[in-house]
Amino acid sequence: MYFDKRKYKGSCPHCEVVIEYHVIIFPVENDDGEMVCTCGACGEEISIPCLNPEESHIISGANKDYVIDYSYEAPSYLTEIDAMFEYNGDIFKNAPSYNSNTISLYSCETCDDNLELIAHQEIDKKFNEFASAINNYTIIDIKGYGFLPEKILVAINFKCSCGTEHKALFYKDYNHCGFASDDFLLANITNTQDLNDKIDGTLTKSDSLEILKKIIVRWELVFDRTYLIFPYVGYYKSPADKTLKLWKEILSQSHSPKLSIVTKTQTLNSFKKAVTTEYLDYKILERFDFTPKAITSAIKNTNSHAKIYCGVSEDYVESISGSANIAQGPSAEQLTFKRYYSYSDFHRRYLAPFNLKEIPEDLFPLKSTHDCHVLFDEDNNFEFKKLYKKQLFKLLD
Ligand SMILES: [Zn+2]
Ligand SMILES: [Zn+2]
Ligand SMILES: [Zn+2]
Structure with a gap:
């Protein structure tokens, strides 16, 4: 019934x-x-x-x-x-989201097309093709012959107006629930302007935040861990509802313990105060275990003014650093994207100076019961394929 x-x-x-x-x-x-x-x-x-x-x-x-x-x-x-x-689930989180009509992370090397928008249109268009392939895999999985994938990956091919061929990589958590094309998040597009070029300069606070929201979604798939290191959220006297909205925008982008927030105690306290003003005494919510894990496990970094956002794995790191806190507004901020091919090198330069025992020199990937994803690649007529996590990098360029 x-x-x-x-x-x-x-x-x-x-x-x-x-x-x-x-x-x-x-x-x-x-x-x-x-x-x-x-x-x-x-x-x-x-x-x-x-x-x-x-x-x-x-x-x-x-x-x-x-x-x-x-x-x-x-x-x-x-x-x-x-x-x-x-x-109903986590009251401080929505589904991850970003706006493909604003500043984009992925631009064609030669034309001005908004590739993010085209990629989302293409996945909508091809939804029926790969959805039936996903359902076929799910039947196999339910019978017990699956390979316990962590995520569903969908790779879509498309051309932009200048004729360049691109491959967009989308993902969502693997489960047996129903799904729609909006549930798939964009992690990469190939043959695009290098992120080193794309994210390097001065832009508004709002655009900086949009870049961060998109890159967190990318890092959630690509890396073992994501660290968001910032001193403040919003402005000193931001009203509680604005502060909460900003926190929610960041917290919503990752649904795993991969994401670590590294910030000042007073900034965490401003979240708790805003929750108390807007919802209910934070201490009561804490007792009922309604508080977001990313906040309860946040790393306190009191003596720092640095803004460093990074996705890290043993042999590959992407980082964005500059002047941007988590804030909205028209005023100017500076951001630079860089890649490193050794976590220990990156750690020595960027993380070690904070002297935080929670960010050790050795990177321990989170314990996971999954060593693979299930890939539905248009090149392979969307037939399912097991993809070990360490093979993922082949899909990125
Ligand atoms: Zn029940
Ligand atoms: Zn193009
Ligand atoms: Zn009792």
């Missing part, structure tokens, strides 16, 4: 332990009632008022003992669960 599921977190009124539960909602008829539960921590009996108590269920923190349906039973009058939140 079709139903909707709402996710909640609350706390035990006796001992404050966090209790997570799902409420099932039917399209037409819903019973009002309560789940009578025993707290897993203190053993007290508590009441969780909800719709459809029979079908709704506890995820963690308590045991469901029995249900009361208010249409023919009286309420239990037990102490009710405290501070219930409905949540």
Whole structure:
């Protein structure tokens, strides 16, 4: 039967332990009632008022003992669960996004075409072709013959108006959920102006931020780790909603623990203050584990004014540095893109001087259960192919 599921977190009124539960909602008829539960921590009996108590269920923190349906039973009058939140994934994150109509990361070497825009139009156009190939692979995967890919990669060929051939590389996390062409993120386009040339000069704060949002999406696929090193977000007296919006724009770009934010304690505090102003006491959200991992695991770097953004792997590093903080506005900032072919060389120059034990000289790639992606390349009629992560660089130029 079709139903909707709402996710909640609350706390035990006796001992404050966090209790997570799902409420099932039917399209037409819903019973009002309560789940009578025993707290897993203190053993007290508590009441969780909800719709459809029979079908709704506890995820963690308590045991469901029995249900009361208010249409023919009286309420239990037990102490009710405290501070219930409905949540849907991470409340500080959206899907990664960028605007292909603004300053682009990838330009043709010879013509002025907006290649990002064309690449997105091409993936829309060819969606049905590769989507059926992805579905074919998923059937194999569900039967247990897949190879546990981390991401789906889609490589699309197209020509720009000057006739140059380009290959755009898109990705999304691999799972068995439905998908649309908008879920695929752009990681690279070949035969473009070198990023060394493209990102080198003076530009507005807003354009700098757009460049960073796009490059974080690229680095999420290409590198083992991404470090965003900046002293400030927004301006000194930015209103809470503006500060939060900026944080959200950055935090949304990466959905993995690959991304590390390195910033001043006061800048992290300004995020917490903005959350408290806009939503709810940050400490309460912390207790319910609603705070973004990138913030709770941020690296504090108090004695620094440097702005360095980098994607790093053992043998390859891309970095953008200059004057740009995370901010919007028309005023001028300077940014320069550089490549390094040794992490230890890059670390010695750029990271070691901060003296942070969280950024050691040895790069430990994050533990992953996946050593490969599944590639659907137009050159290969979008038939699936296993691509080891270390082979990825072949697709970049
Ligand atoms: Zn309790
Ligand atoms: Zn559930
Ligand atoms: Zn061209």
